[in-house]
Amino acid sequence: MVNNESGVNLAILGATGNVGRKFLEVLEEKNFPIKNLKLLASKKSAGTKVKFKEKEYTVELATKDSFNGIDLVLASAGGTISKELVPHAVKSGAVVVDNSSAYRMDPDVPLVVAGVNNHDLKKHKGIIANPNCTTAQLMPPLKVLQDLAGLKRVIVSTYQSVSGAGKAAMDELTEQSKNILQGKDVACNVSTNRKFAFNVIPHIDVFSDDGYTKEEIKVINESRKILGLPNLKITCTAVRVPVYIGHSESVNVEFEKQISRDDIVRALRAMPLIEIIDDPSSEKYPMAIDIAGTDPVYVGRIREDKSNPNTFNLWIVADNLRIGAALNAVRIAEVLLKESLLLSKKN
Numbered sequence: 405m406v407n408n409e410s411g412v413n414l415a416i417l418g419a420t421g422n423v424g425r426k427f428l429e430v431l432e433e434k435n436f437p438i439k440n441l442k443l444l445a446s447k448k449s450a451g452t453k454v455k456f457k458e459k460e461y462t463v464e465l466a467t468k469d470s471f472n473g474i475d476l477v478l479a480s481a482g483g484t485i486s487k488e489l490v491p492h493a494v495k496s497g498a499v500v501v502d503n504s505s506a507y508r509m510d511p512d513v514p515l516v517v518a519g520v521n522n523h524d525l526k527k528h529k530g531i532i533a534n535p536n537c538t539t540a541q542l543m544p545p546l547k548v549l550q551d552l553a554g555l556k557r558v559i560v561s562t563y564q565s566v567s568g569a570g571k572a573a574m575d576e577l578t579e580q581s582k583n584i585l586q587g588k589d590v591a592c593n594v595s596t597n598r599k600f601a602f603n604v605i606p607h608i609d610v611f612s613d614d615g616y617t618k619e620e621i622k623v624i625n626e627s628r629k630i631l632g633l634p635n636l637k638i639t640c641t642a643v644r645v646p647v648y649i650g651h652s653e654s655v656n657v658e659f660e661k662q663i664s665r666d667d668i669v670r671a672l673r674a675m676p677l678i679e680i681i682d683d684p685s686s687e688k689y690p691m692a693i694d695i696a697g698t699d700p701v702y703v704g705r706i707r708e709d710k711s712n713p714n715t716f717n718l719w720i721v722a723d724n725l726r727i728g729a730a731l732n733a734v735r736i737a738e739v740l741l742k743e744s745l746l747l748s749k750k751n
């Protein structure tokens with residue numbers, strides 16, 4: 405039986421990436437009980453050394469045989485690798501918290517934001533999906549507001565940092581910025597023909613036939629699944645901005661019932677995952693640059709939308725690499741451990 409005392413045999417799939425490195429940071433901060441740690445990546449990083457809690461680990465090449473003896477896998481190596489390797493991990497008895505989009509909409513896979521829909525974890529059959537970072541930070545406030553007065557319609561406009569596109573995108577923003585300021589030619593490898601630097605790009609992930617991008621569709625479908633509201637009226641425009649870390653979202657919420665700003669503030673304040681920064685008189689509101697590296701979902705600019713009854717605007721900001729990926733995955737792992745849901749087939 406895996407428990408707090410014995411510790412967990414843990415593998416991190418994609419350990420050298422943006423999210424993988426955050427996993428290690430969050431696991432160390434939270435002193436997550438680890439018995440053995442295995443770091444997995446592609447051929448490119450296999451053999452490199454990574455430090456965790458003063459100990460050096462050698463990154464190994466991820467294969468279908470990497471999961472023997474593993475209780476828990478935190479996966480963040482992208483959808484293709486998850487589709488290929490996660491079934492092998494489950495077969496060998498591990499529970500997988502997967503950060504890719506591979507299993508999010510699978511009806512047999514719970515899609516969970518810790519603290520919002522923990523009850524869904526009990527239904528897991530070996531895989532738990534972590535939502536898209538944009539959805540993850542939207543869920544704590546929307547869950548509070550749904551419980552408070554019912555969501556009638558939600559309009560989301562995002563301002564997403566480049567770290568959401570991986571480490572290479574962050575490096576590309578730096579290179580592009582330097583080159584533009586020096587009047588040099590600019591390469592667009594990750595950003596394919598659209599510069600991240602000094603730009604605002606209304607295009608994240610690929611376009612589907614209806615004109616929406618896959619990122620926008622993820623926000624719509626994942627929100628409905630997590631909130632258990634399959635018919636929720638929700639729309640999204642997802643935009644990339646030249647910010648390293650921290651996604652911002654302008655959210656317009658129409659409620660079923662009449663509600664005041666005070667009701668909203670009181671309810672949001674009572675939710676442990678949320679912190680309110682909202683004081684126009686002293687020009688205080690959440691900004692990505694200030695909150696990177698921190699855990700809460702920040703809400704500010706809470707104000708009535710005077711163009712429509714029972715409608716309010718909110719500005720929601722969070723560190724996409726933490727709540728949107730590593731922090732949520734580790735919080736899920738903590739609940740699995742606490743509620744004895746980390747049941748390996750070996751036990």
Ligand SMILES: NC(=O)c1ccc[n+]([C@@H]2O[C@H](COP(=O)([O-])OP(=O)(O)OC[C@H]3O[C@@H](n4cnc5c(N)ncnc54)[C@H](OP(=O)(O)O)[C@@H]3O)[C@@H](O)[C@H]2O)c1
Nearest residue numbers: 418420421422423445446449480481482504568570571729
């Ligand atoms: N960034 C976010 O805000 C965010 C939020 C939620 C979810 N996610 C999801 O998490 C995943 C990773 O994102 P990221 O930002 O960390 O990307 P990243 O920085 O590009 O890292 C990718 C990781 O996957 C590994 N990898 C690549 N190909 C592999 C292979 N064939 N076999 C084994 N490992 C392989 C890489 O190892 P090498 O070093 O060997 O290349 C690296 O460790 C994506 O699915 C993304 O959608 C990201």
